[in-house]
Amino acid sequence: MTSAEPVIQTTGAPRVRRTRRSRMRIALKKAPLSAWFGMGVTLCYVLVALLAPLIAPYRETQVFSEAFAPWGHEFMFGTDQLGRDMLTRLIYGARNTIGIAFATTIISFAAGVTLGLLAAMYRGWPDQLLSRAVDVLMSIPSLIFALMLLSIFGSSITSLVLIIALLDSTRVFRLARAVGLNVVVMEFVEVAQLRGEGPAWILRKEILPNILPPLIAEFGLRFCFVFLTIAALSFLGVGIQPPSADWGSMVRENATLITYGDVTPLLPAGAIALLTVAVNFVVDWFLHSTSGLRDEK
């Protein structure tokens, strides 16, 4: 990071630390255009998801007489195969899809990071046990495994979220453990241990902040992959309970139209793509600004 801090300090005078807010403001000021774009788009999505019932022109499941209505006044993006307003489904889809993806990613990170860091800190048999268990889970094809688990537990939204979270958390565990291993051997962690700090404190205050960048990068990708997993699962025959709208299933439902050049399925697919690009732009910027890489220009 280009150092904006005052270089010369009066000897003995306490170093004035910037508040978190002021550091953020500075960082934001220097954010590149792509990051601004990413943040703007993500914010819009979140707003749409939160305010869906207010924005949407119709009810989520409301059926009109005309199926596959063309784009126009009454239905901005036409209607789907049952005569439901496409725009309304997209808006509610944002709510369901982002909600599901967010819940899934949060759960998988909470589990994966906690276990991964514990394994890194304690090593020995807990590490061996967890690592081998994760190896086993990762060596089973995840899509087919998810398919089997969903058949066993039924494809309710809860089980969908938990199953995808479980399978995703293995990768998070791997990552957290790997980066954690590099940090736990650092001097400042040993110092904290000697100081007699508890493991929870060390995890939170010493280790986590130092491994945040790769974790956040992974979070961005994982978050977007949840949509794809849902789409792939609905391709193989298990999906979300109707009549809820989610983008993954919406892409699947209309996918055959694209082979004849009808752009309808591009709407939900595009919605996913735009969000992926936006989230990852933000992540890239974050990574770049924490990587300590100085740019020549």
Add this chain to the structure above:
Amino acid sequence: MSESEYKLRIAQSLVGRGKVSRRDFIHLGVAAGLTVAAADQIFVTTARAQPQQGGFAKLGMAHGATTDSIDPAGYPDTFTQTAFSGAMSNSLTEVDAKGGIQPDLAESFESSNGAKTWVFKLRKGATFHNGKTVTADDVVTSMRYHMGADTKSAAKSLLEPVSDIKADGPETVVFTLHSGNADFPYIVSDYHFVIMPSVEGKADWASGARTGAFVLENFQPGVSAKLKRNPNYFKNGKPYLDEVEFIAITDLAARMAALSTGEVDYIGRADLKTLGMLKRNPKIEIIEITGYGHYTLPMNVTMAPFDNPDVRMAMKWAINRQEIADKIFLGHATVANDDPIAPAIKFYKNPQPQHSFDPEKARHYLKKAGMEKLKVDLSVADAAFAGAVDAAALIRETAAQCGIDVNVVREAEDAYWDNVWLKKPWCASYWSGRATADWMFTQAFAAESSWNESFWKNPRFNELLVKARAETDEAKRADMYGEMQQLTHDDGGSIVLVFNNFVSAKSKKLAHGDVAPNWENDGLKMAERWWTAEA
């Protein structure tokens, strides 16, 4: 008629059999005073209308799995049915394009003793692919393969009415039934009942030696099956094609794309959503046939609230069948009327009144049942039929207007028939239909049938069913079947939504005669009946 006109007439008939080239025909045509274009036009239409020998067809099937086998105990879907039953084998009888019954491997059949005894005479000189002559023993063994305590055949229940089968000499088979059944020849036309050689008293299906128009050459389960013309086929002139290849293309879009790009010449179960766009392709034709198949929503009449006939009636009026036909099947379906007998079947009688979406009537019946509001679960999965989940979503909307809250439960597709059908109080189901009213009723509505999907046990209905089966007076039978259809309509537990159309598509390279409605793919017999047209 001038000499050249006469020659042209003869040439035209030869074109039909593929014996005259386009060039020679045009020469003759010009000699008879036609223009080149006109002669060419005649050649093309004649060549298409008349079956001609030769050619190769690639047929894209909507099914196919790695567990598929040539064992006729199975044949779970259109891939195995069309390739191994329709193309490779024969049953004793077959259903023709008009829904009538015709002898196939049998030469003739007749009944006696109040339709309790059926005698089938076999064709003389019919042979299996391995050269062995077909005898009555082979027929007996083949039929017995589906009978008895340890059979694994899916068609077992069809032969339950049979008490004995025996050979009477090498060319005659006698079936004795427990009770009279005037429609028995239809039953033996089923695609499971193919005739196989008997080896040491056992039906030998594994060798693949059958009697059909094509000989199996290469089979990769779940991928493809290649068959070659049987030069010794017992039907004169058939088959027309030299070779057919069945390709399993389960993905809808892949199937459509394969036909569009000419990778295959035919696809079963075309995508209705994109059918309009496929039609624009000048090289492709759509084939649409109203079949016997129908989509039902069976309500278990032994469970509350469906044990109340008024609730059943309320449900029947709370569903917009027309909307389902239009939106789920995009108009490629015929609205049904809670009667499983398709309009094309003998003894069909449309019960009155036609059930349609009428919130007032639904509320009226609900009130009659002593209810203001009703909450029911509807268990569906697209394993029941493609579009079941969407249909349920539509029903939820219309029922809500009648004070009925339909909670759509999406079940797992795997094991749907095992876990949901016949288990949940209200679910979705599909019947590919049967060629006769008796057959359909006996399997899906008779009190003792294990597939009585609504557990409906109406005494009058069951009494009529037995009576009508043995009755040989056509007029009396018609009356009885009429009354039974009215009973299922008024009291029955199955909501029959729509009859399906078989929508398939083919390249103009392939030609065919009238298409049979009993099963998909021209009654499963497309390989035997179709030919290549010179386009």
Add this chain to the structure above:
Amino acid sequence: MLAKRAARTADGAPLGIRMRVNPVAKTVLQRLGFGLITLFVVSIIIFSAIAMLPGDFAKATLGQSATPETVAALQHEIGLDRPPIQRYFSWIGKMAQGDFGSSFASRTGYRRTVAEIIAPRLYNTMFLAVMTALVAVPLALGLGILAALYRNSWFDRLVNTVTLTTISFPEFFVAYMLAFLIISRDTFAGTQFAESLPVWLAVSINWTLNVVPKFPTLANINDQTPFWEHVWRAAMPSITLTLVIVAHMMRMTRAAIINMLSSPYIDMARLKGMRPMVIVLRHALPNAWAPIVTVVAFNLAYLIVGVVVVEVVFVYPGVGQLMVDAVKSRDVPVVQACALVFAATYILLNLIADIISIATNPRLLHPR
């Protein structure tokens, strides 16, 4: 036994030998041992998962037309009437002798061994994976290096955005769009869209479409398909998969190199006036191999294990579709064999990745 002895010798060996032999050999042996245990646990998990799934092979094949008697007869023939634990042990007993058993689709006098079912499918899967990897890996590394070199340039942004977009479309959707391109070759000229465009544009689009070779949208191949036709038929699935996996590998390459570029020794090299390209290739890349190789291995494993959707869309007979089919029909021996093949692939690829990581990292190769 062998593993233990090797480890002991290594531990007790003089420093010089340990430095050369120890890390790699130890990792390999240890990992192979763990690999076997993993395979064993996987087989238990898969077996119990299928046991927990509703229905069994008999019910699944008979479907709507099942009756209790026919189901019982079929269960008896394939041995499903025995208790699950007994079935598992008889299966693993045969497995230990290298016999994968027979599919439940076998009948008396008509044996279909799992080995003969899987072998051609596995060949097809490997074929597609190798074919795709040969294109995708060099492409991803090249793009990643260039993007790192010219980071924050328009090229970097473009590559980034395009690859992010391709991974954010579901695979089947990418596949359908490619199929659309192929179909459009023939149909584009007649569409309303083409007529609404200015003539020069319509003509040039049409020309571009026709430059694209007419790849078959149906990749159905069999054991008689000649090699080059196999390549030709597998082109569409391969292109789809390339689009799907390049992004991940390319992003990791770029990130790993950029990460290295912030190291002091790179600053040093820069101060010495070396050209950026040389810095990246000579100094940054060799030290960035570990994360790159890991992500490449991950994607190669994906090419073998995770391509079921692409197989379905292009009707390509690979192992993924076989396994989904087998799960649907509850054909336990086939599911087990597929799962083991997949797990072994995953374990081996990761092992190779780790070996490369160790071999390219002097600190790991010569531990303190």
